[in-house]
Amino acid sequence: MLLCAISVANAQKTGSLSIRFDHFLGNEPLILNDKKYKNATGDEFNVSLFQYFVSNIKLIRKDGSTYDIPQDKSYFLIRESNKDSKTITLTDIPKGKFTGTSFLIGIDSTRSTSEIGYRKGCLDVGGDAKDMYWAWNSGYIFVKMEGTSPQSTAKNNMFMYHIGLFGGIGNKKTLNNIRYATIDFGKETLRIKDSKNIPQITIKADASKILNGETNIEIAKNPTVMGGPFSAKIAENYKTMFSFVGLGTLVANADKDKNALGMNQEQK
Amino acid sequence: MSVKIKLLILVLAVAFLSFKSISEPELFSVPANFPKPSYHFESNPLSTAGVELGKTLFYDAILSADNTVSCGSCHQQSASFTQHGHVLSHGVNDKLTKRNSMPLFNLAWSSSFGWDGGVHDLDFFAVSPITNPAEMDESLANVLDKLRNSPQYPALFKNAFGSEEINTERFLKALSQFMLTMVSANSKYDRYMRKEGVKLTETESEGLALFQQKCASCHSGTLFTDFSFRNNGLFPNADDKGKFEITHDEADQFKFKVPSLRNLTYTAPYMHDGRFSSLAEVLEHYASKIEKTPSLDALLMKDGKPGISLNADEQQKIIAFLQTLDDEDFVKNTLFSESTLINEIPRKNIDAELKSFRITDETIKTLFNQSIDAYFKIKTAIEAKNSLLAAEAARSLIKTLNRIRITETEQKKFFDSYQQKLFLDAKQMIEGENFYAHQLDYFDELSAHLYILVASFKANTKVLYFNECLKSEFKWLSDAPDDISLSTDCNDKKTKTLN
Numbered sequence: 001m002l003l004c005a006i007s008v009a010n011a012q013k014t015g016s017l018s019i020r021f022d023h024f025l026g027n028e029p030l031i032l033n034d035k036k037y038k039n040a041t042g043d044e045f046n047v048s049l050f051q052y053f054v055s056n057i058k059l060i061r062k063d064g065s066t067y068d069i070p071q072d073k074s075y076f077l078i079r080e081s082n083k084d085s086k087t088i089t090l091t092d093i094p095k096g097k098f099t100g101t102s103f104l105i106g107i108d109s110t111r112s113t114s115e116i117g118y119r120k121g122c123l124d125v126g127g128d129a130k131d132m133y134w135a136w137n138s139g140y141i142f143v144k145m146e147g148t149s150p151q152s153t154a155k156n157n158m159f160m161y162h163i164g165l166f167g168g169i170g171n172k173k174t175l176n177n178i179r180y181a182t183i184d185f186g187k188e189t190l191r192i193k194d195s196k197n198i199p200q201i202t203i204k205a206d207a208s209k210i211l212n213g214e215t216n217i218e219i220a221k222n223p224t225v226m227g228g229p230f231s232a233k234i235a236e237n238y239k240t241m242f243s244f245v246g247l248g249t250l251v252a253n254a255d256k257d258k259n260a261l262g263m264n265q266e267q268k
Numbered sequence: 269m270s271v272k273i274k275l276l277i278l279v280l281a282v283a284f285l286s287f288k289s290i291s292e293p294e295l296f297s298v299p300a301n302f303p304k305p306s307y308h309f310e311s312n313p314l315s316t317a318g319v320e321l322g323k324t325l326f327y328d329a330i331l332s333a334d335n336t337v338s339c340g341s342c343h344q345q346s347a348s349f350t351q352h353g354h355v356l357s358h359g360v361n362d363k364l365t366k367r368n369s370m371p372l373f374n375l376a377w378s379s380s381f382g383w384d385g386g387v388h389d390l391d392f393f394a395v396s397p398i399t400n401p402a403e404m405d406e407s408l409a410n411v412l413d414k415l416r417n418s419p420q421y422p423a424l425f426k427n428a429f430g431s432e433e434i435n436t437e438r439f440l441k442a443l444s445q446f447m448l449t450m451v452s453a454n455s456k457y458d459r460y461m462r463k464e465g466v467k468l469t470e471t472e473s474e475g476l477a478l479f480q481q482k483c484a485s486c487h488s489g490t491l492f493t494d495f496s497f498r499n500n501g502l503f504p505n506a507d508d509k510g511k512f513e514i515t516h517d518e519a520d521q522f523k524f525k526v527p528s529l530r531n532l533t534y535t536a537p538y539m540h541d542g543r544f545s546s547l548a549e550v551l552e553h554y555a556s557k558i559e560k561t562p563s564l565d566a567l568l569m570k571d572g573k574p575g576i577s578l579n580a581d582e583q584q585k586i587i588a589f590l591q592t593l594d595d596e597d598f599v600k601n602t603l604f605s606e607s608t609l610i611n612e613i614p615r616k617n618i619d620a621e622l623k624s625f626r627i628t629d630e631t632i633k634t635l636f637n638q639s640i641d642a643y644f645k646i647k648t649a650i651e652a653k654n655s656l657l658a659a660e661a662a663r664s665l666i667k668t669l670n671r672i673r674i675t676e677t678e679q680k681k682f683f684d685s686y687q688q689k690l691f692l693d694a695k696q697m698i699e700g701e702n703f704y705a706h707q708l709d710y711f712d713e714l715s716a717h718l719y720i721l722v723a724s725f726k727a728n729t730k731v732l733y734f735n736e737c738l739k740s741e742f743k744w745l746s747d748a749p750d751d752i753s754l755s756t757d758c759n760d761k762k763t764k765t766l767n
Contacts, residue, residue, distance in 0.1 A: 115311050116391045116437045125395055126408035126436030135396040137386040137514050169388050171496075172380065174515050229516050 015192040016091045017059075018200040018250040019101075023050060023080050026208045032080060040212040043219040045149035045159065050207050051079040052143040053106050053122070053132065057090065059190070060100040060182075067094060075107070077122035077132065078205075087250075089198070098190040101201065102182040105239065106142025109178070112166040137227060139164050142177060143238055145210050154223035161210055162226045163234050175232055179239035188247045202245040213237035295319055295445075296376065299453035301461045302490050305376035307390060307448060312441045314448060317427035320610055322446025324424060325439070327606045328613045330414050332360050332404035339397065339443075342369045345605050346705075348531035348598065349373060349450065353703040355542035359403040366402065366508060368542035371535045373452035373598060374528065377491050383524045383540040385497055386514045390447065391440045412439060420611055452530055452598040460592070461490070468592060475589025482554075482576050483586070485567050486526045492593070497523040498565045501558030501574060502539060510540070521563050533594045547590060551583040607740065618716055618736075619764075623724040625679050632672055636727035639668045643718055643745060646697060650711055651753050655704045662697035665690070679725075686721040693717060711754070712743040719745060723766050732766040 023030040025037045025047065033048050055075045058066040068074075069090055079085045111118065119125060123140075125133045132141045141164040148157045167176035183203060190199055211217045215233040217225075225231050295314040298305060325331065329338040342357040342365075343349040349372035351357045357365040367383050381387040387396060397403040398411060415421040415434050422432035429438050457476075459466040468476065479487075488494045497511045499522045511520040524540045538544045544553065558564070558574040568574055578586070602608045627633050645661035669687055674680045693714035700706030719734045721727075733746045737758035744754050749763055 113388060115308060115389065116440050117311055119436070124436050125392070126412055126439065130407055130409045133395070135387075135392070135399050136382065138388060138392050138395075168515065170379070172385055172388075172511070172515055173517070227513075227516065 013194070014092045014094055015194045016089055016198045017093055017190070017192060018087060018089045018198050019057075020087045020200055020202045021054075021078050021205050022202060022245065023086070024204055024206045024208075026206065030080060030207055037208070039208065039219070040216040041218045043149050043151040045147050045151075045219060047080075047145060047147040047207060049081065049144060049146040051077065051081070051132070052205075053077055053140060054088075054103050055107055055111070056104040058102045059093065059098040059192075060102060061096065062099050066102075067096070067098070069093070071111075075111070075122055077128060087200075089250075093192045095192050095194065098185070098192065100182065100184040101190075102180055105179045105181055105235075105241075106164065106177065107140045107166065109166040109169075109176075112139050113169050134164060134227070137174075139166055142235075143210065145207060149219045149223075151218075151220040152223040153220055159219050159223045160226070161224075161234055163231050163238070165227065165231065174227075175229065177231055177235040179235050181239065181242040183242060183244045185244060185247060190247055198250040200248050200250040202248065204243045204245050206241050206243070209241040210234055210238045213240060295449055296451065299451065299458065299462075301458060302374075302453060303377065306379045307376040307444075309376075309448075312391070312444060314445050315428060317424075318429070318442050318445040319449055320446075321424045321428040322442040322444065323604075324609055324611055324613065325443055326446055327609065330418065330613075331398055331406065331411050333406040334360055336360060337404050339394070340606060342397075342403070343372050344709075346534065346599055347371075348452070348534040348595075350535045352709055353536065353700065353706040355537055357403075359397075359400070360405045363402040363405075365400070367540050368537065370527070371531060372447055373450045373530065374491060375450065376448045379495060380525070384511045384514050385525055390444050394440055394443045408436065408439075412436065415439070424611060450598075450604055452595045454597040455530065455595040456592040457589075458490075458595070469588070471585055471588045472592050473589075475585035475587070476592075478578075478582050478586050479589050482578065486565070487529050492529040493526045496526055498526055498567075499523050499561065499563045500526075501553070501560070501564050501568050502543065503557075503559045504561055505541065508541065519563060522561060523563060529590055530593045531595055531598065532590055534599055547587045548583070551578065551586060554578060555583060618720065621720050623679075623682055625682070625725045627725045627727045632674070633727055633729070635668055635672045636722065636725065637729055639665055639672075639718070640722065640728060640730075640732070640745075642668055643714070644747070646711075646714070647744065647746075647754070650704070650707055653704050655701055655707055658707050659698045659701040662694040666694050682724065683721070686717055686724075689717045690714065690721070708754075712741065715743045715745050719743070719766075726766075728766055734764045734766065736762050736764075738762060 028035075028037070030047060030050060032050070033046055036044055036046055038044055053075065056071070057069045057074050059069075060066050073090065076088045077085060078088075107123070111123065119129075122128045124130075125135075129140065132144065133139070134141060141162045143161070143163045145161045147159055149159055150157060152159045154160070163177055165175045165177045167178070168174035183201070185201075190201065192199065211219075214236050217234065217237070222230060225234055295316065296309070325339075327338050327340045329335045329341070331338060337360050342351045342359070344352055346352070351369040355368060357369040359365060370383065375381075375390055378390070379388065381390060381393045382396070387393045395408055398406050398408055412434055421434060425434050425438055426432045428442055456466055456468070460468055486494055486496070486498060486500070497520070502522070504522045509521050511523040512518070514520075532538070532547060536545055538547075538550055544550050554576045555578040556575060558568055560574045564574060568576065570577065627636065642661050642665035646658050646665065649655070649658035649661055669690055672683070672687070674683045693710055696710035697707050697714070700710070715734075722732065723734070730747060733749050733751065734743070735746060735751065736743050738760045740758060742754065742758060744751075746753075749765070752758065752761070
C-alpha cells in the first residue's frame with residue numbers, strides 16, 4: 001500500500017486530476033523570508049515557513065453526491081519551500097462532471113491514531129512528516145507557519161504557529177482542531193475523462209488568514225501558539241484560507257510525473 | 269494415496285509442527301495470573317531476530333545526537349529499567365528531563381504511555397525521547413540515516429524483517445518487540461498467587477489485606493494499576509500539570525498515571541518527579557501529607573478530610589507486602605541485559621579523541637598531577653563503597669581543575685571542553701553522595717575523560733595505566749598495570765600505558 005502517492009491510471013473508465021495550490025499573503029504572492037507583510041493589527045512580519053496537510057479529498061457533483069478519493073491516496077503535505085509539493089495529482093477517478101471539491105485541513109482522527117504500518121510517505125514520522133509531528137502528545141501538526149516580527153516578544157523575534165490536535169483518544173480528550181475546506185467551482189464544471197490532458201484545479205491558499213479573521217492575532221500577545229486552547233481560534237481563522245481560482249489543464253510534459261509525485265512520494 | 273498414508277503424513281506433520289513450536293524460544297507469553305494484554309501483537313508479531321534487533325537498538329547510543337546516550341542509559345535493568353537513584357534523568361549534554369524516568373516492564377498491558385499518557389501506542393513512544401532536547405536531542409530521520417550507514421544494522425534489519433531496508437516502521441516495531449518481552453511476573457506475590465508453594469509471612473498477609481482495603485482502588489489488579497490518571501495529593505508544582513499538558517482540561521490538572529507498584533525496591537525514587545526517596549515517605553504522604561487541591565481524587569477524601577487512615581504499624585505492614593512485589597529474576601534476567609547482545613555495538617574509539625599537546629609550565633603540570641591524585645582518592649573511596657569520601661574527593665577534583673590556566677587557543681578550546689565534561693562527571697559523584705551505585709555508574713565516564721585530557725597533554729609525571737573492559741565498557745585509570753579492583757567480571761581487559 002502506498003500512501004500519499006499515485007498509482008498508474010487505469011486507462012478505461014477513469015481519469016486523473018491535478019490540484020495546484022498557489023500561496024498568497026493577502027493579495028500578494030507569498031515570498032519566504034525576504035518580503036515584509038502586515039497583519040490586521042498592524043504588526044510587521046516576514047514568513048520563513050508555511051506548510052500544511054490536506055487530506056480526505058472529495059469531489060462534489062451537482063446533485064450533492066460525492067466521489068471520495070480512496071483514503072490511502074488522499075494525504076498530502078504541501079510545503080511552500082518545495083514547489084513540487086504544491087501540485088498534487090489524483091488518479092483513477094471515475095469519469096464524470098464535478099462542481100466542487102472539499103478536503104480536510106490536517107489529518108483525520110482515525111489516521112492520527114492508526115498503527116505505524118499505516119503511516120507511510122508524507123505521514124512518516126521519521127521521514128517526510130518529521131517536522132509535522134508532536135511526539136510527546138502523539139499527533140500531527142496540521143498547519144505550521146513561522147517567521148519573525150519586530151513585535152514578537154519571543155526569542156529572536158520569532159513567531160511560531162503550530163496547529164494540530166485531532167480530538168484525542170479514549171478518555172484523553174483534547175481540542176479538536178480538524179477543519180474542512182469546501183471549494184465551489186462557480187459556473188465552471190470539472191470534467192474527468194480519460195484523456196492525455198489532465199484537468200487542473202487551481203486553489204489559492206492565503207496564509208494571512210492564519211492571523212486575520214474572526215480573531216485578529218496580535219503577534220506581540222501570542223508569538224507562539226501550539227497545543228493550548230488559543231489554537232482553536234487560529235484553526236477557526238484558517239479554515240477560510242482556501243479559495244477557488246480556476247480550472248485549466250496540466251500541460252502534459254516531461255515534468256508531469258515529477259510534479260505529480262513531488263514530496264508526497266515516499267522519500268528515499 | 270490411501271487413507272492410511274494420508275493419516276500417517278498428517279500425524280507426522282502435527283508431530284513436526286508441535287516439535288517446532290517447542291524448540292522455538294517463547295518470546296512472550298501471558299503469565300497464568302495476568303489478564304489479556306492490550307498490545308496489537310497481530311500487526312507486530314515477535315520474532316527472535318526482531319527482539320534481538322530491538323535490544324541492540326535499545327542499548328546503542330547511536331540513537332542520540334552526540335552518540336553518548338542510549339535508551340539503556342535512563343532505563344537500567346538493575347533498577348527495573350528506570351535510572352538508578354535519579355530524581356530526574358540526565359540526557360545528552362547532561363540536560364535534565366522534566367520527569368523521573370519510568371520503569372519499563374509489562375508494557376504489553378498498557379494502553380497509554382508516559383506519566384501524562386500523551387502517547388497511545390507503544391510503537392510511537394520512542395520518537396519522544398529521541399527527539400526531546402533534554403533526552404537524546406536527535407531527529408528520527410537522522411537516526412535512520414545513521415543506521416543505514418552503519419556496518420551492522422542493514423544485516424540486522426534483514427534478519428528481522430526480510431530485507432535490508434531501514435524505515436520508521438521497522439525501527440519502531442523492533443524497539444517495541446524488545447520492550448514487550450520485558451515481562452515481570454515472578455515476584456514472591458506472583459508465585460503465591462499461582463500457588464507455586466510459596467507462602468506470605470503473617471506481616472505480609474496483613475499488609476496485603478490492608479493494601480486491598482486502602483490502595484487497591486487505584487493500584488488495582490495483578491498489574492497494580494487501573495491505568496487511569498489521578499491526582500494523589502502531591503504538593504503541586506506549577507511547572508508540570510501532568511495530563512492537563514495533554515488535554516488542557518482544568519479538571520486534569522496535576523493528574524498523573526497510576527503507576528504499577530511492582531519492583532519498587534529497585535525503582536526509587538518515587539512519583540513522577542522522584543520527590544520521595546523511600547517507601548516510608550510514600551506511606552507517610554498517604555497517611556498525613558495529602559494536599560487538598562480541586563482535582564484531588566475523591567478516593568483520597570474521607571469525611572471531608574484528605575488522607576488515608578494508616579497508623580505506623582499498618583504502614584510497615586503495607587511496605588512489607590509491597591516488597592513481595594519485587595521480582596529479582598526480572599532485574600537479573602540476562603535475556604534483557606546488554607551483556608547477552610549477539611551483535612556487539614561498535615564502541616567509540618576513545619583514542620580518536622586524543623590530541624598531541626605538551627605542557628611545559630611547571631605550575632600547570634603540578635595541578636594536572638593533583639587532579640590525578642584527586643581521581644585516585646575518588647577511586648579508592650568507591651572501592652571502599654564510601655560515597656561520602658568519593659563526593660569529597662570529587663569536590664577537590666573540581667577545585668584543582670578550575671585552577672588550570674591554558675592560554676594557547678587550540679589547547680585552551682580542547683581543555684575547556686574536557687574540563688566541562690569532567691565537571692559534570694564530578695558533579696555526578698557529588699550527587700551520588702549517598703548512593704554508591706550512582707557514583708559507580710558515572711565512574712567510567714570520569715575515567716575516560718580524565719584519560720583523554722591527561723594523555724593529550726602528556727601531563728602525568730608518574731606512569732599511568734588506562735584499563736578498559738570491552739564488553740562491560742567499564743573503564744578506569746590505575747598506577748599499576750594489573751589493577752582489576754573495580755571490575756569483577758572483566759575477562760577482556762585492555763590496558764594502555766601512559767608514560
